[in-house]
Amino acid sequence: MRKISPCLWLDSQAGEAANFYTLFFRHSRIKHISRYGGAGFEFHGKPEGLLMTVEFELNR
Numbered sequence: 001m002r003k004i005s006p007c008l009w010l011d012s013q014a015g016e017a018a019n020f021y022t023l024f025f026r027h028s029r030i031k032h033i034s035r036y037g038g039a040g041f042e043f044h045g046k047p048e049g050l051l052m053t054v055e056f057e058l059n060r
Contacts, residue, residue, distance in 0.1 A: 018054045025058040 010017050015033070022028040032055040036046040046052070 014054050015051045018056045021058060022056055027060050028058045029056065029060070031055045031057060 034053045036050045038048045
């Protein structure tokens with residue numbers, strides 16, 4: 001079976017989407033979550049602790 005590695009871009013609901021997809025597909029998991037830190041706020045303008053990226057696997 002060939003593997004597919006899609007990349008989804010969701011500006012504000014990436015965490016909710018990852019939770020939905022990993023619940024919907026069996027043998028799936030959230031692998032890594034990155035959050036914004038306090039450093040760099042003057043550049044990114046995001047509050048500390050806000051989800052930045054989420055990596056997940058479906059049907060592994």
